[in-house]
Amino acid sequence: MIRRIIHINEDKCNGCGACAQACHEGAIGMVDGKAKLLRDDYCDGLGDCLPACPTGAITFVEREAAAYDQQAVLERQKQSGGHSGCPGSRSMLLHHQETAPAPAPAAVPSGSSQLGQWPCQIKLVPVNAPYFNGADLLIAADCTAYAYANLHQEMMRGRITLIGCPKLDSVDYSEKLTQILQNNNIQSVSVVRMEVPCCGGLEAAVKKALKASGKLIPWQVITISVDGKILL
DSSP states (O other), X not given: OEEEEEEEOTTTOOOOOHHHHHOTTOOEEEETTEXXXXXXGGOOSSOTTTTTOSSOOEEEEEEEOOOOOHHHHHHHHHHHTTOOSOGGGOOEEOOOOOOOOOOOOTTOOOOOOOOXXXXXXXXXXXXXXXXXXXXXXXXXXXXXXXXXXXHIIIIXXXXXXXXXXXXXHOSOTHHHHHHHHHHSOOOEEEEEEESSGGGHHHHHHHHHXXXXXXXXXXXXXXXXXXXXXXXX
């Protein structure tokens, strides 16, 4: 049948994922960093996703498409608990209310999480997420949070945190980090790495991205020892 349905211009899509979050029917998903119309019969043609798109990548078209299947949508929502897309890659800004620390054993720091956004993995984060605007960026090796107990309070507080491990991921993060630096108003970059040699890949990727971005952004490197000390 010919009916009204959305069309996504992939050239305009910046991968923010806002449309996938706005689509209650689950018709839109993120594939390789771009929004995709996954199933015609999930799209009701009402366009809740249109105002959510910051780049105007979504429009209406009239074309041959399967009819909207409300029963299939309800069944999908039931199976997924009412959520669309992958919960692990759904972007969100986190707000933390300061509370008094709970009682804790002596010499063991306590406090609330200071993670400013989700997701936090370099591989998963959208390059144009709204929380990058004006952000101080913390790029941390994932082991640092386990080795250094006060990472949240001393380094993550007030920053947008990205984590990764170049040894386990076996990727060069520099290309994606370059896009984040080029496309957003990043105020500063702090790199937190372990003293082990494999963490050098993370530091090298950040240096490469800073150079490729063409911007003069203040940056620093903090190295943590395997026994949890800051090395100067």
